[in-house]
Amino acid sequence: MSQEKPLTDYVFRLKDCLLGAQMLFVAFGALVLVPLLTGLNANVALFTAGAGTLIFQLITRGKVPVFLASSFAFIAPIIYGVQQWGISGTMCGLMAAGLLYAAMSFAIKVFGSEILHKILPPIVTGPVIMVIGLVLAPVAVHMASGRTGDGSAWLVPETTAFIIAGVALATTVLVSLLGKGMFKLVPILSGIVAGYLCSLFLDISGISSSVQASFDPGTLKNWTAPTLISLQSVVDAPWLAMPSFTLPTWNLEAILFIVPVAIAPAIEHFGDVLAIGGISGKDYVKDPGIHKTLLGDGIATSFAAMLGGPPNTTYSEVSGAVALTRSFNPAIMTWAAITAIVLAFIGKLGGFLGSIPVPIMGGIMVLLFGAIAVIGINILVKAGTDLMHPRNLTIVAVILVFGIGGMNFDLTVVKLGGIGLAGVVGVLLNLVLPGRENT
Numbered sequence: 001m002s003q004e005k006p007l008t009d010y011v012f013r014l015k016d017c018l019l020g021a022q023m024l025f026v027a028f029g030a031l032v033l034v035p036l037l038t039g040l041n042a043n044v045a046l047f048t049a050g051a052g053t054l055i056f057q058l059i060t061r062g063k064v065p066v067f068l069a070s071s072f073a074f075i076a077p078i079i080y081g082v083q084q085w086g087i088s089g090t091m092c093g094l095m096a097a098g099l100l101y102a103a104m105s106f107a108i109k110v111f112g113s114e115i116l117h118k119i120l121p122p123i124v125t126g127p128v129i130m131v132i133g134l135v136l137a138p139v140a141v142h143m144a145s146g147r148t149g150d151g152s153a154w155l156v157p158e159t160t161a162f163i164i165a166g167v168a169l170a171t172t173v174l175v176s177l178l179g180k181g182m183f184k185l186v187p188i189l190s191g192i193v194a195g196y197l198c199s200l201f202l203d204i205s206g207i208s209s210s211v212q213a214s215f216d217p218g219t220l221k222n223w224t225a226p227t228l229i230s231l232q233s234v235v236d237a238p239w240l241a242m243p244s245f246t247l248p249t250w251n252l253e254a255i256l257f258i259v260p261v262a263i264a265p266a267i268e269h270f271g272d273v274l275a276i277g278g279i280s281g282k283d284y285v286k287d288p289g290i291h292k293t294l295l296g297d298g299i300a301t302s303f304a305a306m307l308g309g310p311p312n313t314t315y316s317e318v319s320g321a322v323a324l325t326r327s328f329n330p331a332i333m334t335w336a337a338i339t340a341i342v343l344a345f346i347g348k349l350g351g352f353l354g355s356i357p358v359p360i361m362g363g364i365m366v367l368l369f370g371a372i373a374v375i376g377i378n379i380l381v382k383a384g385t386d387l388m389h390p391r392n393l394t395i396v397a398v399i400l401v402f403g404i405g406g407m408n409f410d411l412t413v414v415k416l417g418g419i420g421l422a423g424v425v426g427v428l429l430n431l432v433l434p435g436r437e438n439t
Contacts, residue, residue, distance in 0.1 A: 051341060053300070057330060202228055260421075
């Protein structure tokens, strides 16, 4: 008997390890999608997601079966931030977003969760999330068409790009609708794989070359891409390599632009924690407490930004995996985190991810950005908001036009605009406009 217990423990640990790897597989498609779309390093994202999950477990005392990765709500502001201030400046804004989570955690502990519902009701969060989804819709169209995100350079012939983007988009949609079991939980990863295989087929068959030969870019500049997929980055990359960490640099504009965006993932956090609790039959809002889980997200996000990684927040895909596998042991997420950290040091993985053609990302972004906007609409619908009420109409209208239109205020010391300005103005209008009780 004394010799069976260690063997039993070993078997259970091996099972947890395998389930942890499975959880990482579920989150992998979306996990690497954020750095691929925003220009961040995928290996760094893997490392910070794993380390962030361990930090979250430490803060919540290992009670919640959650794996952390970046919310899609941050994609648009990160893309804009990298274009405006570079990666290091953007990281300053993301680090401040994590500190905002910590401040929210403190406020919830002192005043209760009602304080957030007062400051951030659906009439504010719904339109802000819509703006996040729609403001970079042109980027999705450019990339799906074979251009760079800003549309300044043509990378893939338009016809070829449409084929690849269409395959990636159609596969993602079909898997999400028709997929069974674990397969249903990886629609984005399935779309990336299908788009990649399609690109390989077009390259090998010569179809891509014939389309390219008949394609006249005209006056377009920076024409490139003799082939759709180049594996030179994989060949050049070492097997083992330190992730390319990037330290943040102070940038007040980035802080004021990105911090309001953290409002949406903070609201999403409540839903994810409630969902995990409903699946596992435990009340994580009380134990370890919603303030603890939100603090875990915040500290993990700031830690990731210190190294050049995307924000770390609770993740809906993992909630679905927990529901399907009935794996409620938080130790499984520990193994998923360890697996992510190990993969972060495989240089060739980053090289391979860098070889994914732009149209694949564009096809998935078409669905992704639209889905984020729909989530914002759904928040308003579920709240039963009367959008024809003058107060509600004013708040929603100003948020949408300021955010999508790109309104900017130059305050001499700092420039506030876009999504950040829309979020700030929405919060202020909700607090100062009279008639809240009639909405």
